[in-house]
Amino acid sequence: MSEGASYICVALAGEIDLYERERLDAVLDVTERPAVVILDLARTSYLDSSALGAFVSLRERLIDSAGSEVIFAGAGKQVARLFEICGFDQVFARFDSVDAALQHLRVDQGDVERRRLESNPPS
């Protein structure tokens, strides 16, 4: 585990699209540095390009401070394919689950700040 880094796990559930953009920006508002943000996508069914853009933007904000990182965890088939298509695999680490990510990072569950965003069902 990186010395002094903040660990934030953001669980995203449902379809994360343009309509969730404000709430997504809010849960991805990370001011701590360095910060390791684990995006828990186990319950994410869809991400549109605005959500992907938000991940890109988060990474660009964090990347200047050493030890910061954006990690994806638990992506299902759909989301995994999306990442493959848009080339995220080239720049983001991906783990099967949050536990696997934490194990890799050697971080205790208790040291992780949990956040979540539950998308509203499409109207």
Next chain:
Amino acid sequence: LAQIVDALPAPAIVAFLSPRRKVHVNAAFSRLQGGDGHAGSPPIVRFGERGRLLPPGDDPIGRALAGLEVATAQAQLQLRSGEFRTVVVSGTPCRNDDGTVGAAIVVMHDLQHDIDAAGVLRDLTAHTPALLFTADPAGRIDSINARWNEFIGEAADELLGTGWTRFIHPDDVAHVVDDWSKNVQRGEPYKGQWRFLRSDGTYRWTEIRAEAWRDGDGAIRRWFGSGTDVDAQRRALESLDFLAETGATVAGAQEDVALLLDRLAHAALEGLADISIFDLKEEDGSVRRQIVGSPRSRQSAIDIAKAFEAPRSGERHPIARALHDGETLHVPYVDEAFIQAHIAPPTRQAAWRFIDIRSIVCAPMLTSGRSIGALTLVRAGTSVPFDTSDMRVIQEVARRAAVAIENVRFKERERREARNLRGFADMGAALGGSLGLRDTLDAAMRAIVPERASWAYVNLFDERGDLRVASVYHDDAEKNRILASHVGAYYARGDSTLGSPAVARSRTPFLFDPIDYDAARSFVSHEILETFLTMNLGSAIVVPLLGATAVRGTLNLCMDAGRSFAAADVDFFQELAQRMAPAIANAELFERERLVARSFQDAALPAALPRVPGFAFHAIYEAGKAEALVGGDWYDAFSLADGRIVVSIGDVAGSGLSAAVTMSGVRQAIRGAAHVDPDPRVMLEAANQAVREDAGQRFVTAFVGVIDRHPLPVIRYQSAGHPAPILWTADGTLTQLSGHGPPLGLRAERTQENRECAIPPGSLLALFTDGLIESTRNVLDGEAKVCAALLDPSVNGAEDPAKRLHDAVLVDGSRDDVAILTIRTTGGTTP
């Protein structure tokens, strides 16, 4: 004389004229007056009125000593404590042999412990047809007064002893007898309501009150009782309870208040009065009058009463005082002097005389300490005057009617509020889903029609300043069709000083009722007026529509003849129009931006695709249906001087003008780089720079390729997070041109080498944006559909494969932008 007084069980005194007003009191009086009265101190007996001592000459003793017979009258006896106690006194002068008065005996009956009993006694001695009786200590009736003969008839004597029980309603007799005999044993003052059989064969509710008269030792000597016919009052209160229950559940509305009062008058008041008048203050300050006559009253009298409005505040009139000052007025005997003194206008005076008003009670309808109206009951002609207990019942009826009316009004207000909130919510939801001006207006009208208006339309100012019909909505499909044919048509001259143009200019809503068609002809389009004439239009409310900076037009709400707008609807419409203003402003902004963005997009897409022997290029771009604005998708294809062909396709996340601007910049960067160094990697790096220089963080994906035609067509390419193009070859295989580079704008090592893929003659290469594979939000499913379509000969063999591919995959259209570029290689590749 002292011995006589001592023998009396009631408090009594004897007063002597000489020595001056010396008194002797009996034991009962001493108990009443209180204090032990130091044995030696001479007794003092003083009476007062309204808390102040009367001059000795004016009090009952003084008057009896003056030789006057003092009949049972109410007086206030001063107790030893200095307080006053209400008693009924009777005084009898005692004369000497020569006829001069030497002394007076004054007997008192204590009433203070039951003030209502005093009221009854007062009524007894006044005009109420009171039934009196006495009973022995065991409760057996031993005397009755003559009134009973009128009430029971010839058989009145049968009441004596326990005979009265035969005149009690069979349903009541058991508990009445039980009640009475228990009370006789307890010796307490009695009050109960019995149904007595009247001479006409009907049972009448009769209130029986009785009190024990005790001797000096406290033993009961006699019961003194009275009966009062309370049937009308009782029925009034019973009806009132019924009305209060139903009133609470009445389904509101103005008519319901009228209905409530009508039922109240008929059910509760008919027995009490000849004419019942409700004067009800409306929320707007006016007074609504409702008059109900009893069947026995003259119709002409009722008609006269109905001809008058409620008196105004400050007017000299009893109803004005009840209505505006909250006072109860009880005038048992109305006579000419009263009319002269209390009614101001001569016409009203004449009406009082015509109706022959004899007795009147005006009671304020009070709720929460405020008068919302007045209830006036009138007895005319030969009717019995109202007594104080009638007055109390009428006060109670007025009070409860006020509460019931408040409930009805409250419910009405509540329902109106709820309806308004629902209207705003409906419209809010509708407006949230629409961005175009037309959608906004349609949504607003659907929130109004048909609940609050029969139909509605919107006029907007055109560039010449005249009003044009922008949108119309009628619930009736046929009428809607007819009206809709006028959408876009000229409606009215903008400079007219009448109608909608005037409303727009003054920015104030206006109710047109009725519609003045003659006036309308001078400024409204004749065709539209002709249509309106077939619409059974009765009245209209016109509300100005405000945009961001100026009045945009008017919202016109139309009501069929025979229906009318609710008074509160104008407020609702105004509020609605105010809420529409931001939506209209947004719509204006949106339309402006869409226009600009659209122009950008049009400029960004190539005007013409390359015409190269052996190749056929097709493309399609379709703006999403759900997405509010044009998106940032692009495709491009152009030939270089050396004969190579550059293709690119990409997607800037987001929509609107700024996305279009970014997209344009990225596309230009790719074009520029291609002319300098047609290397896909270099072109993408240039695009990456362009994205990074763009102020906002954006998610941009792109695919760029350079096609060499010789010796055989081959494409070298790079992808930045873009969906892989798919190559269909004539042998029926599909190949994905996967690139796997990260999206543009990310600071990442771009180490990937260019990839290559041969495009055999007779193949079809399809480049597309994510709108094609993500329309169902299931990217695996989307890719499968694209693959299936490309394998379909009707797609891969189509004349315009781009369009066919689009239609085959997006059967229901796309909510996102979609761009497709297809490249077909034909047989002959060498020119």
